[in-house]
Amino acid sequence: xxxxxxxxxxxxxxGIASGARGVFQALAADVASSGLSCDVVETGCIGACHAEPxxxxxxxxxxxxxxxxxDEAGAKSIxxxxxxxxxxxxxxxxxxxxxxxxxxxxxxxxxCGVIDPESIDQYIARDGYAALRKALTSMTPEAVIxxxxxxxxxxxxxxxxxxxxxxxxxxxxKSATGRKYIVCNAxxxxxxxxxxxxxxxxxxxxxxxxxxxxxxxxxxTEGYIYARAEYPLAIKRLQIALRQLEEHHLVGEAILxxxxxxxxxxKEGAGAFVCGEExxxxxxxxxxxxxxxxxxxxxxxxxxxxxxxxINNVETYANIPHILLMGxxxxxxxxxxxxxxxxxxxLAGKIKRGGMVEVPMGISLREVIFDIGGGIQGxxxxxxxxxxxxSGGCVxxxxxxxxxxxxxxxxxxxxxGSGGMVVxxxxxxxxxxxxxxxxxxxxxxxxxxxxxxxGTKRMLEILTRITEGKGEEKDIADLEDLxxxxxxxxxxxxxxxxxxxxxxxxxxxRAEYDDHIRNHRCEAKKCKxxxxxxxxxxxxxxxxxxxxxxxxxxxxxERKKAHTIDQDACIRCGLCFEACRFDAIxxxxxxxxx
Amino acid sequence: MEQAFQALLEEWRxxxxxxxxxxxxxxxxxxxxxxxAMRRIAGATGxxxxxxxxxxxxxxxxxxxxxxxxxMKVCHGTACHVQxxxxxxxxxxxxxxxxxxxxTPDGRFTIERVxxxxxxxxxxxxxxxxxxxxxxxxxxxxxIVAGIGDEK
Numbered sequence: 099x100x101x102x103x104x105x106x107x108x109x110x111x112x113g114i115a116s117g118a119r120g121v122f123q124a125l126a127a128d129v130a131s132s133g134l135s136c137d138v139v140e141t142g143c144i145g146a147c148h149a150e151p152x153x154x155x156x157x158x159x160x161x162x163x164x165x166x167x168x169d170e171a172g173a174k175s176i177x178x179x180x181x182x183x184x185x186x187x188x189x190x191x192x193x194x195x196x197x198x199x200x201x202x203x204x205x206x207x208x209x210c211g212v213i214d215p216e217s218i219d220q221y222i223a224r225d226g227y228a229a230l231r232k233a234l235t236s237m238t239p240e241a242v243i244x245x246x247x248x249x250x251x252x253x254x255x256x257x258x259x260x261x262x263x264x265x266x267x268x269x270x271x272k273s274a275t276g277r278k279y280i281v282c283n284a285x286x287x288x289x290x291x292x293x294x295x296x297x298x299x300x301x302x303x304x305x306x307x308x309x310x311x312x313x314x315x316x317x318x319t320e321g322y323i324y325a326r327a328e329y330p331l332a333i334k335r336l337q338i339a340l341r342q343l344e345e346h347h348l349v350g351e352a353i354l355x356x357x358x359x360x361x362x363x364x365k366e367g368a369g370a371f372v373c374g375e376e377x378x379x380x381x382x383x384x385x386x387x388x389x390x391x392x393x394x395x396x397x398x399x400x401x402x403x404x405x406x407x408x409i410n411n412v413e414t415y416a417n418i419p420h421i422l423l424m425g426x427x428x429x430x431x432x433x434x435x436x437x438x439x440x441x442x443x444x445l446a447g448k449i450k451r452g453g454m455v456e457v458p459m460g461i462s463l464r465e466v467i468f469d470i471g472g473g474i475q476g477x478x479x480x481x482x483x484x485x486x487x488x489s490g491g492c493v494x495x496x497x498x499x500x501x502x503x504x505x506x507x508x509x510x511x512x513x514x515g516s517g518g519m520v521v522x523x524x525x526x527x528x529x530x531x532x533x534x535x536x537x538x539x540x541x542x543x544x545x546x547x548x549x550x551x552x553g554t555k556r557m558l559e560i561l562t563r564i565t566e567g568k569g570e571e572k573d574i575a576d577l578e579d580l581x582x583x584x585x586x587x588x589x590x591x592x593x594x595x596x597x598x599x600x601x602x603x604x605x606x607x608r609a610e611y612d613d614h615i616r617n618h619r620c621e622a623k624k625c626k627x628x629x630x631x632x633x634x635x636x637x638x639x640x641x642x643x644x645x646x647x648x649x650x651x652x653x654x655x656e657r658k659k660a661h662t663i664d665q666d667a668c669i670r671c672g673l674c675f676e677a678c679r680f681d682a683i684x685x686x687x688x689x690x691x692x
Numbered sequence: 693m694e695q696a697f698q699a700l701l702e703e704w705r706x707x708x709x710x711x712x713x714x715x716x717x718x719x720x721x722x723x724x725x726x727x728x729a730m731r732r733i734a735g736a737t738g739x740x741x742x743x744x745x746x747x748x749x750x751x752x753x754x755x756x757x758x759x760x761x762x763x764m765k766v767c768h769g770t771a772c773h774v775q776x777x778x779x780x781x782x783x784x785x786x787x788x789x790x791x792x793x794x795x796t797p798d799g800r801f802t803i804e805r806v807x808x809x810x811x812x813x814x815x816x817x818x819x820x821x822x823x824x825x826x827x828x829x830x831x832x833x834x835x836i837v838a839g840i841g842d843e844k
Contacts (some may be wrong), residue, residue, distance in 0.1 A: 111811055114812055522774055672776065
């Protein structure tokens with residue numbers, strides 16, 4: 099560590115969106131004008147997205163202080179009080195025992211928010227590329243695979259297949275073309291998930307190192323990272339990292355003076371959810387429409403350009419250097435019997451403290467949502483947590499003590515998926531959530547399989563009808579019937595799992611469907627056709643705020659007199675409800691509706 | 693632009709898997725994919741025009757009409773959905789007069805609905821000209837849109 103003090107600003111997408119650039123500039127200017135001996139540096143995602151912008155002061159004596167919700171005024175007081183006078187600024191200080199951070203186990207995120215992601219030297223200073231050196235100079239490819247197998251690592255992209263097994267298949271596969279490829283799936287398309295983005299933005303070299311080790315293990319000479327185009331910062335940092343690898347001769351011919359040679363390409367996705375499916379992704383790299391291929395042959399036998407190919411997710415690769423350095427035995431001590439290691443989750447939705455969370459497998463949902471995430475916004479009632487995106491499901495409040503591992507989650511009807519965790523409260527309508535996901539998969543279906551293409555459309559029509567109060571009793575049976583048919587008649591994982599959000603909400607929230615159908619009632623007061631907004635005359639102060647935000651002029655009235663809402667003009671957008679500061683807008687549904 | 697496009701075709705000639713990067717970089721040059729450019733990409737890659745069009749229409753990123761001066765992406769990821777992204781659509785529509793998926797008649801704005809921008813902890817969010825705005829309410833977004841509308 100440097101003997102100079104350092105101030106690090108979290109510059110991930112979330113940080114920048116919250117104003118980290120302005121804070122960085124203010125800190126740099128204030129430090130410069132005060133003449134202090136201190137460096138202002140950039141770092142990646144510190145993880146506490148709910149408290150962005152985040153600033154960490156690293157004193158010359160090694161002590162660290164984390165500040166949250168820092169604005170330009172905060173930057174000024176950090177410089178003047180903490181850096182100059184040595185007095186930490188309590189107003190912005192995040193306590194050392196902050197459960198959000200202290201309850202996590204950080205392996206994948208060990209460098210995120212610590213190093214400058216655009217500096218290979220800082221990565222190397224923290225044992226970066228030591229695992230690659232170890233593999234290339236002291237282990238055979240078979241020994242590397244054996245180590246990965248023994249660690250018990252399972253794919254972090256969704257299905258949870260054994261990574262070591264996958265590598266064995268690719269290694270043992272004879273290549274007709276004489277070439278083998280590896281691919282990193284960074285097409286994080288699940289809505290509500292951003293773990294891979296944060297890892298790529300915060301520690302890109304960890305992913306590249308994992309890929310290099312994999313290439314050595316299976317005998318590949320060329321690799322691709324397929325990253326979402328929606329992640330421009332992640333792509334930029336990968337490009338910088340790749341350039342640094344070239345400068346350090348860690349890609350190309352005779353890497354680290356050994357016989358191992360490897361070329362790496364970064365491919366930008368073009369916006370298609372189905373490309374997260376491995377065979378569709380390979381078609382996309384080849385420049386075709388991203389439609390899945392029939393399996394077998396599996397990619398390990400015939401993948402990219404008809405050559406054996408190994409595909410893993412960002413987080414899977416990022417685990418590899420740690421496994422080689424800490425040893426498979428140590429790694430396997432973390433987690434449960436069948437789910438080893440840690441998992442990174444993107445915690446979002448109606449949660450107090452959202453962000454990036456890395457926890458050991460086997461931890462309960464309760465610990466993540468309440469102990470780490472701090473519970474529900476506004477202390478409202480926790481209703482469900484959506485896990486695994488469009489392929490996953492909603493786990494209800496009654497199962498909050500469920501252990502997070504591949505098998506327990508599958509049994510619940512959800513999946514581990516890539517790690518999106520969207521928390522829902524009593525104001526979330528589960529029928530609407532099912533409709534939302536169906537609308538997503540319906541528009542993202544590539545159209546190859548009839549049931550995925552048309553079956554999901556019919557399911558979406560039924561769900562839309564129910565949310566509009568036009569549902570019928572037989573709709574539920576039709577939904578279940580279609581769901582099973584889509585599951586068994588689709589070629590790829592996207593189609594096979596697309597009914598999951600409907601099936602899990604039917605399993606755990608059946609009463610809500612019935613309420614919509616029979617009573618035209620939406621308990622969460624979310625479905626527009628089933629609710630009415632009213633002004634409570636006694637509470638209304640006539641501040642006119644609702645009238646100002648109303649897009650259709652349905653909310654109206656005179657200053658300082660109670661307002662009214664014209665039901666014929668109202669489009670139930672809820673803007674008045676959101677704007678009112680006096681709780682004077684009430685929502686009715688079902689029989690109470692007038 | 694013509695020169696840049698010509699150079700692009702040369703740069704990627706013969707590179708395997710060149711179709712999508714060519715389309716992406718062509719869109720960077722023109723702001724969209726003109727039909728003529730797609731025909732020339734077909735010529736340069738040895739594919740048919742229909743194959744190129746088939747690839748281009750498969751992916752959400754590609755556009756076949758010119759973009760507005762400002763591009764606004766309204767996020768409809770899961771977190772944004774449960775935090776009220778629908779009402780942001782309403783605000784955009786009432787302020788700019790067009791629904792997501794369209795350009796404003798004066799060509800100043802292109803409004804898109806996107807699946808997820810990956811800033812879920814700040815939901816609901818929109819991205820305007822590459823900048824993410826988070827923790828929005830209808831009122832906040834209205835002011836942001838009005839602010840952009842003011843500058844010329």
